[in-house]
Amino acid sequence: MSKKQQILQAAIELFATEGYEKTSISAICDHAKASKGAVFHHFKNKDELLRAVFVRMAEIINEVGDSVSAGNEGLSAPERLACLLEQIFESMSDPEQKRYYQFDFQVMSQPAMRSALQDLIDQRYQLMMDSFQPILQEIPSADSVVDAHMLIAEIDGIAMNYLFAEGDYPLKEIQQRFIRKYRVLLGA
């Protein structure tokens, strides 16, 4: 792994677990076994590093997503949705990826970070809309745009509550009821 990768990796971990503001460049150096000079050689400043972290994180999450959704084409809409949801819940249970999602919510809800990353956030959101809306569109009588917004929001809410819960959040049970609920609503 290149020094740049090491730094990025350390930043992801610390931003997620300690928070962006609370993570000092020094701490990242310690974690990455790199020098301050190296950090500022590869990233113009802390804000650039933040953007790089966000981009890399999105890549990682998508890499997993893409590979799974490849074999989905032949299924019915409700099945495709169930599949997508299962995959999302799966991925946020993964301890490795849990951190990325946690970091995501930090970014969303912190005014300073959010405005620094607004463009990237919007891109990401559009990507999600693009994967849900076509599915929801196949169900007649639904305003698929609103439904897609709502679905994204619901997933976000469950994710957030799960990710930041201290102890025993019943994610598995909620996942099952949530998917079942959508099956019912979609008339499957």
Next chain:
Amino acid sequence: MSKKQQILQAAIELFATEGYEKTSISAICDHAKASKGAVFHHFKNKDELLRAVFVRMAEIINEVGDSVSAGNEGLSAPERLACLLEQIFESMSDPEQKRYYQFDFQVMSQPAMRSALQDLIDQRYQLMMDSFQPILQEIPSADSVVDAHMLIAEIDGIAMNYLFAEGDYPLKEIQQRFIRKYRVLLGA
């Protein structure tokens, strides 16, 4: 208004708009026309001030909520739920209270703040569980605890997406579909 109130008010405003970490004590002093000494006279440290802000915000939000939920007793479960949800959506549209909700999500997703307020957050969460679960319990065949967790999560998600969306988030439409969906699920 006492100096303590001035400080608290300034902190509420700045924490909500700028974020906790980005708000310096100096900024609060400027805003409140108070000295640093005064801040630390009334609040042991910045964390204590954060707690005071969190508590005060919860009070403000609840003051509105309580008055509304007074006339709910005679209604059926689905109606009571619809009422509750409408009130929540109403309150987070209020521009004054919007900021408090935004701050809430900041607190939830920032590790440092969250752990400083964990006890208060847990209390709040339990209060929400206690208002939803009895309603959901009236619908047979549902695991009302899991359902209450899910409902809270869904509301959180919609709130978060609305609160931090830049421009034109279709909150009203989502609200309607969301309430309708629950009516369907509850068999009303």
Next chain:
Amino acid sequence: MSKKQQILQAAIELFATEGYEKTSISAICDHAKASKGAVFHHFKNKDELLRAVFVRMAEIINEVGDSVSAGNEGLSAPERLACLLEQIFESMSDPEQKRYYQFDFQVMSQPAMRSALQDLIDQRYQLMMDSFQPILQEIPSADSVVDAHMLIAEIDGIAMNYLFAEGDYPLKEIQQRFIRKYRVLLGA
């Protein structure tokens, strides 16, 4: 005990155990169950309080000393000296008075405190010289002024080493050898 006395007592205790610079007026207030206003009503400022503490401490130590040395007149010089020394060692073993001596050494060795109290320190030193010199004068061939200086210094050294030793300083044994040594030197 009057509030002024309470404050003085609290100051003595804290100055001795925590050090003058490390002891805040607030800490004294807590300890004395008094308000800041009360402290500054009775003592013009922290330096005046320091002086008052030093004076009061000297009084307390002397009160004990005077009562003991009253019955000394008939004795021989070596006996009078032994008596004096025993009394001094006695008094610094007393846990109550230990603090006063500790405070004394702090004052002596801290440039800032020392210069604030120089006049009182000089008075005190002269008092000690006046009690040792007459005794040492009775021994021919001794330069009693130098001998008195030396004796004071030796006592100070033993006191300091004892007072600030963490655990098991052999004060009793040193006291015995020290007194015996002086008996030998005085030809008793």
Next chain:
Amino acid sequence: MSKKQQILQAAIELFATEGYEKTSISAICDHAKASKGAVFHHFKNKDELLRAVFVRMAEIINEVGDSVSAGNEGLSAPERLACLLEQIFESMSDPEQKRYYQFDFQVMSQPAMRSALQDLIDQRYQLMMDSFQPILQEIPSADSVVDAHMLIAEIDGIAMNYLFAEGDYPLKEIQQRFIRKYRVLLGA
């Protein structure tokens, strides 16, 4: 001289003349022509700087001492002791080193500093014990441990009284009488 050396040197001078608590990091920076950042880059915190100062002072004092005590081996016990004592008195008369000894007493008698340096103080004390005890051991019928404690205490006392005396302390005369006294006691 490296910046670290400059800072250490400035700290040594200011701690000795103004006292540890009264010396602010800012003052050290001014004195050393360094920035605050530089101070905390080289020393974790003010306490670490204090430790470094203490260690460096001990080195300076020992450098002088070691060179002198080299030619002592062939002498008798009383002569070796006289030699040691003379060297100690010599070294504390040196205006350069006087400050370091003064600082030493500050450290001893200030609870906060003392506890921050307890381990180093203990080491130092043990070293002194190890140089006095073997000499005192050669005189039969003496409890050499107690005697060594006492001797150290006496030297400390003389040193302290001399170092903090305003004007005309008869150090030379006391030195002579003190050494003579020990010669007598050791039966030389």
Next chain:
DNA sequence: TATGAATGAGCTTTCATTCAT
């Protein structure tokens, strides 16, 4: 006498960032 709110200077420490090597 006594209270404690309020002040503001100053403290130690942190931090992003720069730059000579």
Next chain:
DNA sequence: TATGAATGAAAGCTCATTCAT
């Protein structure tokens, strides 16, 4: 590419002191 010494602004916080009550 990489290092880490150095900077200086700004942070949170402490503290002696004042003053209206």
